[in-house]
Amino acid sequence: MKLRFREWLRRRSSGFELQGHFTVWDDMQNSLIGKRLYSTAGKVDYDYDEIAIAFASGGSMAEANDRVTFPLQMQHKKKLGTAIRLHLHLEQEDDTEREFTLAYRVQKQGAAKTTDWTEITLSTADDAAFTYSSDTLNQTVSFPEIPVNDVGVSDIVQCRLARTDSAGGTVLVTFADAHFEIDAWGSAGEYTKWTES
Numbered sequence: 001m002k003l004r005f006r007e008w009l010r011r012r013s014s015g016f017e018l019q020g021h022f023t024v025w026d027d028m029q030n031s032l033i034g035k036r037l038y039s040t041a042g043k044v045d046y047d048y049d050e051i052a053i054a055f056a057s058g059g060s061m062a063e064a065n066d067r068v069t070f071p072l073q074m075q076h077k078k079k080l081g082t083a084i085r086l087h088l089h090l091e092q093e094d095d096t097e098r099e100f101t102l103a104y105r106v107q108k109q110g111a112a113k114t115t116d117w118t119e120i121t122l123s124t125a126d127d128a129a130f131t132y133s134s135d136t137l138n139q140t141v142s143f144p145e146i147p148v149n150d151v152g153v154s155d156i157v158q159c160r161l162a163r164t165d166s167a168g169g170t171v172l173v174t175f176a177d178a179h180f181e182i183d184a185w186g187s188a189g190e191y192t193k194w195t196e197s
Contacts, residue, residue, distance in 0.1 A: 055163035
């Protein structure tokens with residue numbers, strides 16, 4: 001099969017854009033380690049030996065001591081009009097169902113502040129990438145897509161994360177990141193994706 005550049009690469013006056021089935025994906029990374037926790041008296045604490053955040057069961061989004069907060073900034077290479085797929089990397093020690101809740105809101109640059117939060121939930125039983133069998137499994141568990149279709153370059157998704165099941169025990173979360181689709185190497189403008197429509 002012979003491909004021509006115009007089938008996968010669109011030339012714009014302000015740069016090049018990948019098209020069709022030739023867009024690619026990347027991670028929007030943000031480490032949970034190094035974030036200041038509100039208090040070790042809640043349902044989250046550092047596990048410095050394992051380089052992870054330890055989440056005890058029974059947390060609540062309403063309690064600041066039960067959650068970890070972190071921002072994600074939309075990268076310049078993200079394809080406009082597409083969602084992001086946030087997921088957790090955690091250590092799964094058995095097949096007991098665990099649940100995490102994420103509250104998020106989008107702050108668009110140059111717009112009024114968003115004050116309302118949207119909550120979504122994941123379950124290790126329903127949303128895990130791998131099937132648990134034995135030992136400690138490095139598991140990836142995905143939240144439903146976050147519809148940030150109308151965000152632009154450098155807009156921010158603010159996140160609150162809590163473990164909200166009552167299954168007991170502690171779950172070590174080693175990382176949180178979001179997958180996103182890419183259609184360019186960056187943006188043509190410093191604050192806009194393209195300088196023309």
